[in-house]
Amino acid sequence: MDPVQSEHHAYQPHPQPGSSILSALVRKLESFEIISEEVKQRIGRLPLRVASFAAREDLVRESEPRGEVRVLIEGMAGRYKALDGGRHAILGFLLPGDVDEADALADELDHGIAAISPCKVAMVSRFTFDQLLVDFPEVGRGFRRMARLDGAIARMWLTNMGQRPADRQAAHLLCELHVRLSAVGMGGPDGFTNPLTQEHLANVLGISSVHMNRVMQHLREEGLIRIEGHVLRFPSSAKIREYAGFDGGYLMGEGRTPAPESQPHAGAPDSRQRAPAYGSETHFPTPGME
Amino acid sequence: MDPVQSEHHAYQPHPQPGSSILSALVRKLESFEIISEEVKQRIGRLPLRVASFAAREDLVRESEPRGEVRVLIEGMAGRYKALDGGRHAILGFLLPGDVDEADALADELDHGIAAISPCKVAMVSRFTFDQLLVDFPEVGRGFRRMARLDGAIARMWLTNMGQRPADRQAAHLLCELHVRLSAVGMGGPDGFTNPLTQEHLANVLGISSVHMNRVMQHLREEGLIRIEGHVLRFPSSAKIREYAGFDGGYLMGEGRTPAPESQPHAGAPDSRQRAPAYGSETHFPTPGME
DNA sequence: ATCCGGGACTAACATGGGTTAAGGCCCGGG
DNA sequence: CCCGGGCCTTAACCCATGTTAGTCCCGGAT
Numbered sequence: 001m002d003p004v005q006s007e008h009h010a011y012q013p014h015p016q017p018g019s020s021i022l023s024a025l026v027r028k029l030e031s032f033e034i035i036s037e038e039v040k041q042r043i044g045r046l047p048l049r050v051a052s053f054a055a056r057e058d059l060v061r062e063s064e065p066r067g068e069v070r071v072l073i074e075g076m077a078g079r080y081k082a083l084d085g086g087r088h089a090i091l092g093f094l095l096p097g098d099v100d101e102a103d104a105l106a107d108e109l110d111h112g113i114a115a116i117s118p119c120k121v122a123m124v125s126r127f128t129f130d131q132l133l134v135d136f137p138e139v140g141r142g143f144r145r146m147a148r149l150d151g152a153i154a155r156m157w158l159t160n161m162g163q164r165p166a167d168r169q170a171a172h173l174l175c176e177l178h179v180r181l182s183a184v185g186m187g188g189p190d191g192f193t194n195p196l197t198q199e200h201l202a203n204v205l206g207i208s209s210v211h212m213n214r215v216m217q218h219l220r221e222e223g224l225i226r227i228e229g230h231v232l233r234f235p236s237s238a239k240i241r242e243y244a245g246f247d248g249g250y251l252m253g254e255g256r257t258p259a260p261e262s263q264p265h266a267g268a269p270d271s272r273q274r275a276p277a278y279g280s281e282t283h284f285p286t287p288g289m290e
Numbered sequence: 291m292d293p294v295q296s297e298h299h300a301y302q303p304h305p306q307p308g309s310s311i312l313s314a315l316v317r318k319l320e321s322f323e324i325i326s327e328e329v330k331q332r333i334g335r336l337p338l339r340v341a342s343f344a345a346r347e348d349l350v351r352e353s354e355p356r357g358e359v360r361v362l363i364e365g366m367a368g369r370y371k372a373l374d375g376g377r378h379a380i381l382g383f384l385l386p387g388d389v390d391e392a393d394a395l396a397d398e399l400d401h402g403i404a405a406i407s408p409c410k411v412a413m414v415s416r417f418t419f420d421q422l423l424v425d426f427p428e429v430g431r432g433f434r435r436m437a438r439l440d441g442a443i444a445r446m447w448l449t450n451m452g453q454r455p456a457d458r459q460a461a462h463l464l465c466e467l468h469v470r471l472s473a474v475g476m477g478g479p480d481g482f483t484n485p486l487t488q489e490h491l492a493n494v495l496g497i498s499s500v501h502m503n504r505v506m507q508h509l510r511e512e513g514l515i516r517i518e519g520h521v522l523r524f525p526s527s528a529k530i531r532e533y534a535g536f537d538g539g540y541l542m543g544e545g546r547t548p549a550p551e552s553q554p555h556a557g558a559p560d561s562r563q564r565a566p567a568y569g570s571e572t573h574f575p576t577p578g579m580e
Numbered sequence: 581a582t583c584c585g586g587g588a589c590t591a592a593c594a595t596g597g598g599t600t601a602a603g604g605c606c607c608g609g610g
Numbered sequence: 611c612c613c614g615g616g617c618c619t620t621a622a623c624c625c626a627t628g629t630t631a632g633t634c635c636c637g638g639a640t
Binding site for chain 2: 079083087089091103105106110111141145147148150151152155156157159161162163205206207250
Binding site for chain 2: 627
């Protein structure tokens, strides 16, 4: 690496000095549950095997029986499903700290996982892992919340895709990436280092790479994004979020302990407004309410 | 209702005589875990409140704190998320036996649930429910598997939508509905009673209702579906599945106990073929592997 | 019977996005 | 220093799908 990094510097993940190989995982768990020092130590001492993968290599093949739980510790990977004709649909992204299957109930996945950028992965045996869950139920809860978050993201993708123009979809996806990458030190306040090709992005949104390119141009012309090498910047976070209709709430672990007496008292409607009822507008144009 | 049902009879759910109100739930749990008589009894005696909802009514509003777990016992409902402009994106369907949130970790949903056809819903208090999980861990496992199935379906929708023509998408969705509805007695070997409007279907696929209509016409002309009132029939299950590229495996609870020694010995590649690796075709045309 | 609303269906027109086929740039390898 | 492969980019053409604006039919409510 050059002493003076060319013209624009990339955001770099900041490995905590003295932290264990699984620190990204611990950080993620901590966003969901309170993790005691004891648990951290235990996780730090977990026997594991570390493997490296080049971009495009499979971390997990679809319906391949896995004897271990795999935690991404470096790089970016994608869940995918094979389509006929050799195409692939990307179903989600994995970032450092993410687990191949948080809800470790089955011994094979219904999809594959492939490295997008070069990846480092920790493999922990199923047995060791189960033991951890038995000893510390809060870890189990944490993992289940991770699985829940994956679900929330998948639902958001489902919502985002379909029924709106591709450039808004793209903007939404970029906002999500910004938040998630920042959480693992791969992004800064106004942008992030982007390991994804336009083809990847196109794949996620279900559009052609040619059109993805048009979309990126458009976002650039609108001044919503700026591209400097592999760094993608948002001149105004607020502006692109508004354009995308992005609300990052779904990426949050919604606090730690749901307070039993959390009745929302009238008058404090909780920043986000109340969700409209289903039939509100689409179906009946509200016969007497123009 | 006429003594002689006009010309085509609808498939009807068959309420087991003497079964409890939650029998649909028990049936679903049984597809995942072995449920003892004792547990069934306990579930049968669960204190609950039954509510009815007209079509389009909300069973759950988005981010509404819920004090109970809701189980659909009759009718069909949909998960949805509100879009700007009063539109809604449908994220999934609920059938009898389905639970508003199988993985009961949060006290509010990130989406709403609305009745599609008139629904009957059982509400079980959070407390009672948690007690059940504590007493019978296998029930907890069953619920987690239900959550997993929801995830698998969402992933399949993500895969199905995008990157392929709308008529294949539609065919795939209809195949899925056929399987799921049949499992709850709302379908027969060659079709099912369809409570969904074309608008619902269009919404799921992210296309306009006008185009959905065109698609349905097309499928009819191709002889892939037949519509008789509210009953949708498949002249040939095999044909439409092939057209859709449908493999129902993802809807299955993949057996009950993953046998520890389930090493697939070479020579028995397990009906479905091995999934291709990620880079197989799309990316590099396989420089030295023709 | 009659009225009414929702849903299926049609038609005409506009356009977003797909496809194909290039060309160019940058970077890593020989 | 040159070469080749990814990836971004552009252009031309065309089809799938969206939009708007209806009509018609059925079944439920009055």
